[in-house]
Amino acid sequence: MGSLSTHEFLKSVRRRRRADSLFMVVVLSATLVSTLTLIVIFTTLSVESVAFFTHASILEFLTGTKWTVLFAEKHYGILPLLNATVLTSLIAIAVSAPAGIAAAIYLSEYAGPRFRNIAKPVIETLSGVPTVVYGYFALYLVTPNLLRVFWEGISIHNALAVGLMIGILTLPIVVAISDDALKAVPNDLRLAAYSLGSRKIDVVFRVVLPAALSGVVASIILAFARAMGETLIAAIAGGFRPVLSFDPGESMQTMTSYIAQVATGDAPHGTVEYQSLFAVGFLLLLITATLNFIGLRVIRRWEIKY
């Protein structure tokens, strides 16, 4: 700097200040793009949904038990689709919550650092598997080779296989967030429990797990939200029958697979079939966004605690 004249020095300062503000604009726009996308999605869904509700009342949409939008005689009750979505997601959580929490407990409280460093990336890879792979795995392997062994009458498209595979898909979410929550419990508390004559199992179940409970609950909520939004597994292995049934052995259509079916078909703009996509999508977005919101709130509360 010493050899620069005052004029050159000021010029270089000005240039660097310009570069500074330019960079700010770049990162700001990146942020705005993602925020704007959400706003655009939300607006589009609302506008098209409003059009949909000129054909069907909100009451019928939310309480009707028949969804026959693609048929000649049209009924607009979302319950069959919503039921299939909730049923498959519950099956998924029945798999991923116990297995995921158990794995997180092992990783956080029992595993040595070497095993941990191998196991964590392996589990995280599970969520990197394209979901279409899980879909045909459910249809061509799980149902015929596994489920049919002890459930002969199970339909080739069924909610159980869908739920099981979504369970595997959401396992890493439960493991990762629960493991973080368990790891965040101060070691002081473990030592205090040991010093009182606790066995390891008491330390885990009476101290560490309760202290990490909100994080563990959050992991389940977020996994549930992810399960509800899963599309390809449901579309491939669940079938396209919009029936209201609680039998997981039956073929049934989830909200997402309905959208996939219609969107990949040729529903023309402006028709009620086309508009129904947005109404279903809007409701799905509303539910999953609420779940995500609650989940993240719960996580934040647990972070504040320590």
Added chain:
Amino acid sequence: MSAEDLLEKIKVIIREEESVEGADVEKDAAIATEGLSVSYNGRLAVEGVNLKFRSNTITAIIGPSGCGKSTVLRSLNRMNDLVPGARVTGKVLFRGVDIYSKDVDPVFIRSRIGMVFQRPNPFPMSVFDNVAFGLRVNGFKLTKDEMKKRVQEALIKAALWDEVKDRLDAHAYSLSGGQQQRLCIARALAVEPEVLLLDEPTVSLDPISTSKIERLLVAIKHDYTIIIVTHNMQQAARVSDYTAVMMTDENLVGRVTEFGPTKEIFTSPKDQRTEAYISGRVS
């Protein structure tokens, strides 16, 4: 298993041990170390510690930072087992039984030798549940009333009862730091240990809380054997009957340089370095 059964069990172990060795264990030494050395990942931290902690007295372990005071303390209830890479050699005799011998269960030892840590670390649960914790994990079969009574006794001993008796259901984190530390003392006392280890228990507390804890320790010492690690020499002088001074040698290995009645240590230390430390010329 009730407290009485536990006590009986350890008495039996001790009697058997004594009859086998015919050992003339110093009767009033509740706990003693013989040639105790501890290393972390192969690096020696303390070496050759021989200390006898007499029953119903308070022994202070003092010394500069990093001299291995806490390491010695953690060896006395096998908390060092939980430190990765820690290795303990030599003996720690609890009523004459080496707690490091193979057939001794460290979990049982910890239920007989309680511990209080530097930072107050109550569990994230109610005041009551904190104190009842040790009773529950140790499988005491108590009725609700007995449980309440034990919790109350422990809180009274820890000089906390008057402050919390109306809010036993309050979350432990709603207490002040000094109250939390006394809660941790109550939690340790509820299990009715014979020995209470305290690792710089007042280092994070204000003078008033510190004085409350010091007074309660003196008040309960007739029922326990208390060992307190502190780097506050005034504290050692105020509360302890015996004092052990630890120093590191040129290889940073901690050793006991002086051990005896507190009065003698503070008035006529034999070791030059001890004298320098006590008079404040070394920190």
